[in-house]
Amino acid sequence: MSDVVVDDNRAAQLRDRAVDQLRASGDIVSKPVEAVMRQVPRHAFVPEASLEAAYDAFTAVVTKRNEDGAAISSVSAPQVQAMMLEQADIQPGMRVLEIGSGGLNAAYLAELVGPGGEVTTVDIDPDIVARAEGLLRANGYRQVRVVQADAAGGVPEHAPYDRILVTAGAWDIPPAWCEQLTDGGRLVVPLRIRNLTRALGLQHAGGHLASTSSRVCGFVPMRGEDQHDGQVLLVNGSEEIVLRFDDGSPRQTGLLDNTVRTPRAEVWTGVTVGRMEVIDTLQMYLATVLDDFCIMTVDTDLDTGLVAPSNTWFSLAAVDGHGFGYLTHRRTDDDNRVEFGAHALGPSAPAFAETLADHVRTWETEHRGGPGPRITIHPAGTPDDQLPQGPLRRVIDKKHSRVTLSWTRAVTGDEDEAATHPHTALV
Known part of the structure; x- marks a missing residue:
C-alpha cells in the first residue's frame, strides 16, 4: 500500500x-x-x-x-x-x-x-x-x-x-x-x-x-475511407533521392532522369534565423508560391553526395521543368544562427536556385514575424469567384474540399489579423 x-x-x-x-x-x-x-x-x-x-x-x-x-x-x-x-x-x-x-x-x-x-x-x-x-x-x-x-x-x-x-x-x-x-x-x-x-x-x-x-504538429495518419498517401518520385529511378508530393506529382516526371548529371547550383540568401527558431511561416510561404512544391528525402545508406541537404529526411523542395531545387542551411560564424541557402540541379539550375533564394528573401521582408496565411475550407466545386481573393493565394483542390491559403504583408501592421493567428509567428 x-x-x-x-x-x-x-x-x-x-x-x-x-x-x-x-x-x-x-x-x-x-x-x-x-x-x-x-x-x-x-x-x-x-x-x-x-x-x-x-x-x-x-x-x-x-x-x-x-x-x-x-x-x-x-x-x-x-x-x-x-x-x-x-x-x-x-x-x-x-x-x-x-x-x-x-x-x-x-x-x-x-x-x-x-x-x-x-x-x-x-x-x-x-x-x-x-x-x-x-x-x-x-x-x-x-x-x-x-x-x-x-x-x-x-x-x-x-x-x-x-x-x-x-x-x-x-x-x-x-x-x-x-x-x-x-x-x-x-x-x-x-x-x-x-x-x-x-x-x-x-x-x-x-x-x-x-x-x-x-x-x-505531427500526428499518426488517419485510416479509413479518407486515408491519403500522396505520391513519390524517385529521382533518376533511385531511392537515394525521393520527392514526395501531396496533391499530385508533376507531369512528365521522366524529364528529371538526367537532372543529377548536371552541376549543382548554390545560392546563399543572407537570411538567418536562430537555431531553435520556428520557421513554420516560411514553410507555408514556399508551399504557397511554388507550383510543384514537395518534400525531399535522402536515403543516407545510398547517399552518393549528389545532393547535400542540411536535413536528409525533410527538405523543402520543388520541381522546375527538367530540374528541381531545395532549401538548405549552414551555421553562421558565431554558431548561434543558421543562414538559408538554395541548391538546384538541372539545365536551369542557377536560375531556379536564385528563384528559391528570392522567395526566402521575400518571406524575410514581407511575412517574417507575421500571422501566416489565413486558411479557409470550402466544399469541393465551389466556384473560384466565391473563394477568398487576393494578390497572393494558393487554392488546393482535395477530394471533398478546396483549401485556400491567403497572405497579407506582415509589415502592414494589421494587428487584428495577427491577433487571430497568435501561434503562427516566429518565436
Missing part, C-alpha cells in the same frame, strides 16, 4: 511539473485547461509507459503499431493535447465529438464540458475503441460515449456538435464534419497541406470554415 501512495505522490509531482512547463512555454494559457491537466491522472491512461515517460511534456506514448512496427495509434504529448484544447475553447455544457480515440483526451473534454455537456469519441479500430472504453470506465468517465466507426462519416446520431476535435492526421475535411458542426462551432484538426501538417482551429460559418489559429 505504501508503494501505491508513493507512486501517486510521484505522479502528482510529475503532472504538476509538466503543466508548469506548458504554462511557461505558452501552450497552456487558460485556467480551465490548466485545471483539467492537473486533475486527470494521465498515467492511468497510458499504463504502457513509466511515470516519467507518461509525464514527459513533449513526448507522445505509442499504444499500437502495425506489422511493420510503424505507430498507428498513440496518446499525444501533453503539449499537443494542451495546444489543441486551447484552440478548441471548450465551454461548460457543450456537445463535443472527438475523432480518434485514446481515452485521455476524452477525459479532459468530459471535465471541461461538465455534467451539462456531452462527449462522444469515435475510432475505426476495434482494439483502440475497446482500450479507450475500458480506460474511461475504469477511471470514472462512464458518461463518455465510445463509438466504433469510420470517422469520415462523423457520428450523426449524436449531432450537432459545438466542437469537433480530430486527434489523427487528416488530409481532407469530409462533408460530414461540417454538416454535424453547429453554425459558429469550431473544428480543430491536424490538416496536412502540401505535406505540411498544422493543427488548425477552424470556425464554421456560412457553409465554410475559416482559420482562427494554426500550430505546427
Whole structure:
C-alpha cells in the first residue's frame, strides 16, 4: 500500500511539473485547461509507459503499431493535447465529438464540458475503441460515449456538435464534419497541406470554415475511407533521392532522369534565423508560391553526395521543368544562427536556385514575424469567384474540399489579423 501512495505522490509531482512547463512555454494559457491537466491522472491512461515517460511534456506514448512496427495509434504529448484544447475553447455544457480515440483526451473534454455537456469519441479500430472504453470506465468517465466507426462519416446520431476535435492526421475535411458542426462551432484538426501538417482551429460559418489559429504538429495518419498517401518520385529511378508530393506529382516526371548529371547550383540568401527558431511561416510561404512544391528525402545508406541537404529526411523542395531545387542551411560564424541557402540541379539550375533564394528573401521582408496565411475550407466545386481573393493565394483542390491559403504583408501592421493567428509567428 505504501508503494501505491508513493507512486501517486510521484505522479502528482510529475503532472504538476509538466503543466508548469506548458504554462511557461505558452501552450497552456487558460485556467480551465490548466485545471483539467492537473486533475486527470494521465498515467492511468497510458499504463504502457513509466511515470516519467507518461509525464514527459513533449513526448507522445505509442499504444499500437502495425506489422511493420510503424505507430498507428498513440496518446499525444501533453503539449499537443494542451495546444489543441486551447484552440478548441471548450465551454461548460457543450456537445463535443472527438475523432480518434485514446481515452485521455476524452477525459479532459468530459471535465471541461461538465455534467451539462456531452462527449462522444469515435475510432475505426476495434482494439483502440475497446482500450479507450475500458480506460474511461475504469477511471470514472462512464458518461463518455465510445463509438466504433469510420470517422469520415462523423457520428450523426449524436449531432450537432459545438466542437469537433480530430486527434489523427487528416488530409481532407469530409462533408460530414461540417454538416454535424453547429453554425459558429469550431473544428480543430491536424490538416496536412502540401505535406505540411498544422493543427488548425477552424470556425464554421456560412457553409465554410475559416482559420482562427494554426500550430505546427505531427500526428499518426488517419485510416479509413479518407486515408491519403500522396505520391513519390524517385529521382533518376533511385531511392537515394525521393520527392514526395501531396496533391499530385508533376507531369512528365521522366524529364528529371538526367537532372543529377548536371552541376549543382548554390545560392546563399543572407537570411538567418536562430537555431531553435520556428520557421513554420516560411514553410507555408514556399508551399504557397511554388507550383510543384514537395518534400525531399535522402536515403543516407545510398547517399552518393549528389545532393547535400542540411536535413536528409525533410527538405523543402520543388520541381522546375527538367530540374528541381531545395532549401538548405549552414551555421553562421558565431554558431548561434543558421543562414538559408538554395541548391538546384538541372539545365536551369542557377536560375531556379536564385528563384528559391528570392522567395526566402521575400518571406524575410514581407511575412517574417507575421500571422501566416489565413486558411479557409470550402466544399469541393465551389466556384473560384466565391473563394477568398487576393494578390497572393494558393487554392488546393482535395477530394471533398478546396483549401485556400491567403497572405497579407506582415509589415502592414494589421494587428487584428495577427491577433487571430497568435501561434503562427516566429518565436
